[in-house]
Amino acid sequence: xxxxxxxxxxxxxxxxxxxxxxxxxxxxxxxxxxxxxxxxxxxxxxxxxxxxxxxxxxxxxxxxxxxxxxxxxxxxxxxxxxxxxxxxxxxxxxxxxxxxxxxxxxxxxxxxxxxxxxxxxxxxxxxxxxxxxxxxxxxxxxxxxxxxxxxxxxxxxxxxxxxxxxxxxxxxxxxxxxxxxxxxxxxxxxxxxxxxxxxxxxxxxxxxxxxxxxxxxxxxxxxxxxxxxxxxxxxxxxxxxxxxxxxxxxxxxxxxxxxxxxxxxxxxxxxxxxxxxxxxxxxxxxxxxxxxxxxxxxxxxxxxxxxxxxxxxxxxxxxxxxxxxxxxxxxxxxxxxxxxxxxxxxxxxxxxxxxxxxxxxxxxxxxxxxxxxxxxxxxxxxxxxxxxxxxxxxxxxxxxxxxxxxxxxxxxxxxxxxxxxxxxxxxxxxxxxxxxxxxxxxxxxxxxxxxxxxxxxxxxxxxxxxxxxxxxxxxxxxxxxxx
Amino acid sequence: xxxxxxxxxxxxxxxxxxxxxxxxxxxxxxxxxxxxxxxxxxxxxxxxxxxxxxxxxxxxxxxxxxxxxxxxxxxxxxxxxxxxxxxxxxxxxxxxxxxxxxxxxxxxxxxxxxxxxxxxxxxxxxxxxxxxxxxxxxxxxxxxxxxxxxxxxxxxxxxxxxxxxxxxxxxxxxxxxxxxxxxxxxxxxxxxxxxxxxxxxxxxxxxxxxxxxxxxxxxxxxxxxxxxxxxxxxxxxxxxxxxxxxxxxxxxxxxxxxxxxxxxxxxxxxxxxxxxxxxxxxxxxxxxxxxxxxxxxxxxxxxxxxxxxxxxxxxxxxxxxxxxxx
Ligand code: SF4
Ligand code: SF4
Ligand code: SF4
Numbered sequence: 001x002x003x004x005x006x007x008x009x010x011x012x013x014x015x016x017x018x019x020x021x022x023x024x025x026x027x028x029x030x031x032x033x034x035x036x037x038x039x040x041x042x043x044x045x046x047x048x049x050x051x052x053x054x055x056x057x058x059x060x061x062x063x064x065x066x067x068x069x070x071x072x073x074x075x076x077x078x079x080x081x082x083x084x085x086x087x088x089x090x091x092x093x094x095x096x097x098x099x100x101x102x103x104x105x106x107x108x109x110x111x112x113x114x115x116x117x118x119x120x121x122x123x124x125x126x127x128x129x130x131x132x133x134x135x136x137x138x139x140x141x142x143x144x145x146x147x148x149x150x151x152x153x154x155x156x157x158x159x160x161x162x163x164x165x166x167x168x169x170x171x172x173x174x175x176x177x178x179x180x181x182x183x184x185x186x187x188x189x190x191x192x193x194x195x196x197x198x199x200x201x202x203x204x205x206x207x208x209x210x211x212x213x214x215x216x217x218x219x220x221x222x223x224x225x226x227x228x229x230x231x232x233x234x235x236x237x238x239x240x241x242x243x244x245x246x247x248x249x250x251x252x253x254x255x256x257x258x259x260x261x262x263x264x265x266x267x268x269x270x271x272x273x274x275x276x277x278x279x280x281x282x283x284x285x286x287x288x289x290x291x292x293x294x295x296x297x298x299x300x301x302x303x304x305x306x307x308x309x310x311x312x313x314x315x316x317x318x319x320x321x322x323x324x325x326x327x328x329x330x331x332x333x334x335x336x337x338x339x340x341x342x343x344x345x346x347x348x349x350x351x352x353x354x355x356x357x358x359x360x361x362x363x364x365x366x367x368x369x370x371x372x373x374x375x376x377x378x379x380x381x382x383x384x385x386x387x388x389x390x391x392x393x394x395x396x397x398x399x400x401x402x403x404x405x406x407x408x409x410x411x412x413x414x415x416x417x418x419x420x421x422x423x424x425x426x427x428x429x430x431x432x433x434x435x436x437x438x439x440x441x442x443x444x445x446x447x448x449x450x451x452x453x454x455x456x457x458x459x460x461x462x463x464x465x466x467x468x469x470x471x472x473x474x475x476x477x478x479x480x481x482x483x
Numbered sequence: 484x485x486x487x488x489x490x491x492x493x494x495x496x497x498x499x500x501x502x503x504x505x506x507x508x509x510x511x512x513x514x515x516x517x518x519x520x521x522x523x524x525x526x527x528x529x530x531x532x533x534x535x536x537x538x539x540x541x542x543x544x545x546x547x548x549x550x551x552x553x554x555x556x557x558x559x560x561x562x563x564x565x566x567x568x569x570x571x572x573x574x575x576x577x578x579x580x581x582x583x584x585x586x587x588x589x590x591x592x593x594x595x596x597x598x599x600x601x602x603x604x605x606x607x608x609x610x611x612x613x614x615x616x617x618x619x620x621x622x623x624x625x626x627x628x629x630x631x632x633x634x635x636x637x638x639x640x641x642x643x644x645x646x647x648x649x650x651x652x653x654x655x656x657x658x659x660x661x662x663x664x665x666x667x668x669x670x671x672x673x674x675x676x677x678x679x680x681x682x683x684x685x686x687x688x689x690x691x692x693x694x695x696x697x698x699x700x701x702x703x704x705x706x707x708x709x710x711x712x713x714x715x716x717x718x719x720x721x722x723x724x725x726x727x728x729x730x731x732x733x734x735x736x737x738x739x740x741x742x743x744x745x746x747x748x749x750x751x752x753x754x755x756x757x758x759x760x761x762x763x764x765x766x767x768x769x770x771x772x773x774x775x776x777x778x779x780x781x782x783x784x785x786x787x788x789x790x791x792x793x794x795x796x797x798x799x800x801x802x803x804x805x806x807x808x809x
Contacts, residue, residue: 021622029622036628037496037554038614040595042603044586048790051702055740056794059583062500062651080702106506149509160735161728162507163500163651164742167735170702175735268607271600274618274625278599278606287607372702392604399700400786405604 018442020425026432031422033414033446035277042404050076050375050399054168057391060408063106065164066099066155067384067409068391070241073168074380075391078261080170080372080399087365088172093241094185094357095158095165096382100240100350101192102151102162103385104303104343107450108199109144112340115444116207120216121437136202147195150188154354157181172369182364189354193317196348200321203344208328217337218329221427222445225250225334226292226416227282227299230306231383232257237314238306238349240383246309247282250294252332256284260381263390267407268297279415280407290419298419301387301412302449303342308332315356318349336420339448346385375399384409386450413449420445488544488664490515491523491535492574493564495557496584496634497550501575504651505547511658518665519544541569545664547647549574551581551798552635554628565641570669572660572676576650576742578637579675581798583650585634586790588797592632634798646675650742650795653728675725681746682721682739683711686730690714695763698784701737712738713763718791723755742795751800753792760785 017036021029045056054072058065070092077084084092107113110129118131126134133141152162158177159165167174177185207213216222232246233239245263247256258266269278270287281287281297288296299305308331313319325333325341333342357363375395382389386409394403410417424445428438494502506512515521522543523535546568552558565571576582587595600606600613618625637643647660660676663669670676683690690711699716706712712719712733719738721730725746732739741752749755761777764784782788793800 017627019623019625030620032620032625034625034627036556038595038599038630039496039553039584040587040590040599041584043590043595043598046598047589047787048586049700049786051700052740052790052794056583056586059498059500059650062498062503065498065500076702110506145509145512148506152507156731158735160732160737163503166732166737166740169737174701174737175708264604267605269603269605271606271608271612271614273612273615274620275627276614276630280605283607369705398786399702403602403604407605 018421020421020429020442022429022432026430028422028426028429031418031425032274033418033421034275035414038276042406045404046401048401050079050393050395050401051170053391053393053401055164055166057406058164060406062163064099064103064384064386064409066096066159067382067389069159069165069168070096071380071382071384071389071391073170074242074260074382075378075393076170076372076380077378078380079376079378079393079395081374081376082171082370082372084172085365085367085370087176087362088368088370089242090357090360090363091158091173091177091368092168094354094363095155095167096241097189097350097354097357098151098154098158098185100151100346100385101154101189101196101354102148104347104350105144105148105151105195105199107385108203108340108343108347109148112343112447112450115440115447116213116340117202120441120444140202143195143198147192150192150195154185154188157185169369171372174369176366176368177364179364182358186355186358189351189358192351193348193355196344196351197317199347200344203341207340217335219335219427221424221441222336222420222448223334224292224300224336224416224419224423226296227255227285227294228305228308228332229299229301229388229412230309231381231388232310233314235314236311238310238312238346238383239314240350240353242382245381245388247299248309248332250292250332250334252308256282260390261379263379263381263392263407267390269407269411277411277414280412281415290415290422292416292419298415299412300416301409302339302385303346304333304336304339305387305413306383307342307345313345313349315349315352317352318345321345321348336445336448339450343385343450386410387412410449417446417449420449488519489522489542490519491543491546491564491568492521493523493525493546493548493560495548495550495560495578495637496553497575497577498584500651501549501577504575504649504654504657507654508657508661511654511661514665515661518661535563535567538567540566543568545570545572547572547574548637549578549651551577551585552637552640553584553631555631556628558640561637561640570644571637571641572645572647573637573643574647575652576648576744576795578643579646579648579799580744580796581634581636582742582795585636585796585798586794587634589789592630596630636799639798644672645669646744648675648677648725648742648744649728653731655729656727675744675747677725677727677743679747680726682724682726682728682730682733682743685726685728686711686721686733686739688712688733700786706736708736712736713759718760718785720752720756720792722759723749723752740794741792744796751793752796753788753800756792 017034020031023029057068156162159167231243249255268283285297377394379392390407392405688711693714695716720741721739724741725743745752
């Protein structure tokens, strides 16, 4: 049996390591995505002061600290049995929109997008942000840099710091929004709406306008019918900050809809020896290994998961684009590469929603904190850019942390990512023929998820270039590819 | 400048926030590109790892290294980049002092594994399966790096030339460092590239030298927005923390938690804070002369002193580990 090791994967926020096993005919037998590290937040957060949790847990991930900040404080709201005033909730949601603007922009232009914009077969040294600038032009680059920064700016205004914000306190938020800052956010958000429209146009022109790419999106190697999960509002529209968790089955039918506090009834985590990350699955179906379809408990989250699990978007422009996507690809969309499209629809939604919130007369209210009650147990769920994020704490009578459980966005997708890699490898590698182009296409399968393994295992992010080792059946290394 | 500088960025056990901080310099990155070639930056470029190994020693002018050291792979990269770089900068609190992920040193590996793989409420793991460095599956053998028992800072692993503090380092400090590099005006080796003053010196809040008798936690009290938080009884680490961030947490009425590391006149943030607290709580003695009773009285008021005072600096602190069981 031959073994190919992809170690580690470039341009994704985190560190993964793929081993692909070939059989004697040179066909792919199986593939494993290993997560090489763990950090142990669930343990060392025990004994800390509860109110520090929103700040401690941001360090799980510097890419999506905002999502952790709010999932954490929502868990504390519940644990202290306090409902934040409506203005506080809106401010949290507004900041969360700023985070989506920055994060989805980061992924599309810097991380996953280069595969499409520059092209999957382009030389490795071109498939990055600099290659994007070359292809799309310096004016585009300036817009990209500007709007990524706008998203960060919105977070910094409300959160104090963009990376590792500090504003969340149980029962509300630390500071009211001044009228001056509100105006600034409104301007940034309006500009972001235009930017999102413009980005979707690039996507339509470069990707959807190219039948080769469209075929790639629809190809078997990138298709997987799974369950999908996302948070929805009362009308089953996508919501990033609050609502019920909805799961649809592979045919798109509602399978579950539950309150955050009931997550343990529905989600379990399976452990394997060969990786530091765990594998979440739907308890009602059970863990059936790395399989998909209605009989496997594997589900997917993140942009495509949310859109599939919803009935639409709550803002008009995003809703229009949502309809275009499903008209083009059918619903639910099982094509993994459609994550990119879904992500851009969400970018537009985040910007539109930010404008709505910035214009909301209540947003500058100074009624932003309610008094926490007696400490106990609480669960908080938000949608992080990469998927449903769950924090669950138990506090003692002095409001010190007694127990912690977290299911982090990318972790939900981990079983599916493993299968996407396996299937892409099976579809693309034949007769033992492995070259850089094929390997990049295999990598594209998981880059689509925008996986952030820093989050996935609350482990350290680290990244090195790709190393591929091919072993023959006697475990002799016969080939090494590096880039 | 006749020749362009060669710069590298690397992340070890990092949350990625330090990488984002580099992106947050925004347009300034164009200045960087003017004076320097980025020869290695795994997060943003497809790079050849082997090329780093093939570089002559001291080929890279400056390497910015973020994250702490938690496994064998990271240790290897720290040593490799040290060898290949003329100047090595510990970038961010993780590389500098160990940061929040360094609180893992309060527990050992077994305790962490037990919690994560067995006790966590969502686990369904009746056989208590735990990750192993080598696993045999039907197709072959799978290996993962060993999980070190202790989080180490970069300076505990290799020789470091400069430190850029903060979690993540504030944009202003990053651009100051870039300017200093561009002008060849870096301070003496070993310097921390941040102002000598404390966060209090950058904080606009009014101080009246008031003593306090009770300590409040942030959720227990909405503070007066203009007055010093410490003097309102909310523990703020601004006294003992190095400035450079513009007191940004205070901008949203939240206390400094000390991510900037210790001020130069203190051996560490924790020691500095205990002195500061003693004085504000009305123990009017010279530091070092408190009785055990004084200290105990004070500590009794503070929940989780280790997690509070050493939130960002446990691996680097004189405490090191609460317990070193293995
Ligand atoms: S110093 Fe802070 S921002 Fe930088 S890697 Fe460590 S936790 Fe993340
Ligand atoms: S203790 Fe905190 S609030 Fe008071 S002056 Fe210093 S930084 Fe400002
Ligand atoms: S105020 Fe303190 S905790 Fe906040 S950024 Fe500055 S040094 Fe870090």
